[in-house]
Amino acid sequence: MQPRGATLCRRRPQLPVRVVDTARSYRPRSPLSGYQADGYRAGLLAAQLLAEHFPAAYDKHVAARAVTPSHLYAVAVTFLSLVNRHMFPLQDSWDFELVVYGDIVAGAFGHGEGDDVCLSSLVEGKWQLQQPNPAFYGIGVQLAMGDGLDVEPEELQYDALTVFLWWLADRTQWRLGVDLGHYTGPHTDELADVLEAASQLPPGTPMEDLCAAFDAEPSSYGASMGRLLAYAFGQTDNCLADTSYSEILHVYEGRSDLTWNDTRDLIKLAVEAQQIASAYEIWHAHVATDSQALLALSARLCELAAPLAKEATRTKTLIELLVSGAEGRADPTWADDYPYNLGDDGTEVLDGDD
Amino acid sequence: MTTETPATKIVIVAGQEFSVSAETDNETIRQQLVSMGFADVATAKIEEGKRTAGEQELITVEFVKKAGTKGLSGAELAALLREVPRASVATATTRLAPAQRRVLHDLASGAYTFASAAAAAAEIEAALDAAEAEMYHQPSHEGAQLCSRVEPLSAAAAPSCPSGW
Numbered sequence: 001m002q003p004r005g006a007t008l009c010r011r012r013p014q015l016p017v018r019v020v021d022t023a024r025s026y027r028p029r030s031p032l033s034g035y036q037a038d039g040y041r042a043g044l045l046a047a048q049l050l051a052e053h054f055p056a057a058y059d060k061h062v063a064a065r066a067v068t069p070s071h072l073y074a075v076a077v078t079f080l081s082l083v084n085r086h087m088f089p090l091q092d093s094w095d096f097e098l099v100v101y102g103d104i105v106a107g108a109f110g111h112g113e114g115d116d117v118c119l120s121s122l123v124e125g126k127w128q129l130q131q132p133n134p135a136f137y138g139i140g141v142q143l144a145m146g147d148g149l150d151v152e153p154e155e156l157q158y159d160a161l162t163v164f165l166w167w168l169a170d171r172t173q174w175r176l177g178v179d180l181g182h183y184t185g186p187h188t189d190e191l192a193d194v195l196e197a198a199s200q201l202p203p204g205t206p207m208e209d210l211c212a213a214f215d216a217e218p219s220s221y222g223a224s225m226g227r228l229l230a231y232a233f234g235q236t237d238n239c240l241a242d243t244s245y246s247e248i249l250h251v252y253e254g255r256s257d258l259t260w261n262d263t264r265d266l267i268k269l270a271v272e273a274q275q276i277a278s279a280y281e282i283w284h285a286h287v288a289t290d291s292q293a294l295l296a297l298s299a300r301l302c303e304l305a306a307p308l309a310k311e312a313t314r315t316k317t318l319i320e321l322l323v324s325g326a327e328g329r330a331d332p333t334w335a336d337d338y339p340y341n342l343g344d345d346g347t348e349v350l351d352g353d354d
Numbered sequence: 355m356t357t358e359t360p361a362t363k364i365v366i367v368a369g370q371e372f373s374v375s376a377e378t379d380n381e382t383i384r385q386q387l388v389s390m391g392f393a394d395v396a397t398a399k400i401e402e403g404k405r406t407a408g409e410q411e412l413i414t415v416e417f418v419k420k421a422g423t424k425g426l427s428g429a430e431l432a433a434l435l436r437e438v439p440r441a442s443v444a445t446a447t448t449r450l451a452p453a454q455r456r457v458l459h460d461l462a463s464g465a466y467t468f469a470s471a472a473a474a475a476a477e478i479e480a481a482l483d484a485a486e487a488e489m490y491h492q493p494s495h496e497g498a499q500l501c502s503r504v505e506p507l508s509a510a511a512a513p514s515c516p517s518g519w
Contacts, residue, residue, distance in 0.1 A: 030455065044475070065468055066465075066467055067466040
């Protein structure tokens with residue numbers, strides 16, 4: 001019997017070891033590290049924005065305070081909370097805990113976070129100071145069309161009225177070009193029955209004209225009927241109503257073209273977008289579970305669309321064709337945005353097809 | 355075998371073969387391939403050959419990629435390194451100026467008020483820029499020093515070394 005450990009435990013050969021002192025390499029030479037400098041920069045930007053947009057609050061509560069990480073964070077929270085309360089609602093954020101109720105300045109400066117947390121929040125959330133991050137109210141039409149986007153299934157759930165309207169317009173130029181069966185899943189079989197019984201809009205229906213005609217219908221929802229119809233397709237010309245936050249994240253990779261110079265427009269757009277979205281919700285509540293109401297809606301829209309579609313598809317004169325051809329050529333970006341055209345019957349006409 | 359000049363030639367790139375009109379200029383083919391996503395073709399060497407296809411003898415145009423360093427033997431790598439033109443590495447010149455250091459120190463110690471910081475916005479901005487640049491300065495400075503020590507050594511094959519040269 002071998003002594004215990006004699007062969008199992010062997011002495012490791014002596015390897016040359018070099019001690020490396022990395023302390024010198026990593027010793028910060030500047031009073032502020034690059035990361036901290038980034039946080040200070042974001043906080044000072046917030047102060048500048050506060051002075052520009054809310055000068056009275058800045059003069060009264062901020063100008064005389066010392067610049068510290070905690071105060072920089074508080075200034076950012078103050079500015080964003082004031083925007084949220086007095087200009088337009090902002091999207092929820094992890095980085096800044098906005099003061100929604102009570103005194104904003106007292107709430108912002110009484111947060112009690114440590115310096116590191118404050119600077120870290122400023123660095124992580126600085127993009128919300130570099131450009132506005134308003135709340136978006138859209139339905140998410142581009143997500144539905146966005147095949148291949150990395151989107152959670154719950155972000156692709158659409159209400160019955162929306163799916164119904166998409167199906168109605170499935171042969172027009174506003175068609176989504178996707179299998180709507182994906183989106184009828186959560187709804188009852190009743191909707192499937194309604195889709196079977198309802199008439200679709202005729203091919204070639206000019207949808208903008210249909211919305212204009214539908215505008216004349218009485219509405220008790222808080223927005224005109226044409227606007228509500230356009231909302232279902234992200235076509236209201238109000239960027240906050242036509243886009244959802246999920247689209248900003250997944251389709252536009254978190255970026256928008258908005259700047260703090262757009263605040264006047266954003267205030268109006270936000271009010272209008274909220275009106276449209278809440279009106280649509282009421283409209284949905286009235287008709288979505290009522291098969292007869294949906295069938296009546298389909299019938300009325302088809303009735304309004306029939307003469308418009310007929311006009312749109314009538315044979316054009318040579319002069320009309322020349323004029324429309326010249327208009328088409330006048331906008332060279334059009335072809336880049338839309339890789340295919342729609343024929344009069346609503347089907348795709350690929351480039352080069354006769 | 356027919357002596358008639360063939361109407362097409364075969365283009366070989368990345369193991370794929372295409373047939374193009376025999377009159378097409380090779381550089382035109384190169385440009386077309388680059389625009390199709392064959393980025394390596396931009397610097398590839400063109401090797402022409404012949405291939406018999408039935409009755410015809412077709413010209414082949416193969417785009418052979420120039421070898422990179424990966425997988426080269428020590429001698430090949432040494433030869434390649436000798437070909438590479440010598441370039442001196444610029445030493446990073448960004449240094450925190452004393453005035454900027456003072457601004458950063460005042461910022462870090464809470465000596466500024468928001469009003470005085472707004473009045474000195476330009477200097478603060480420059481100092482913050484310098485602080486961020488400083489973060490990258492030391493590694494790049496040390497890298498430049500290392501490269502300047504390596505530069506005078508001539509490249510030679512050394513099979514016993516792990517790198518091979």
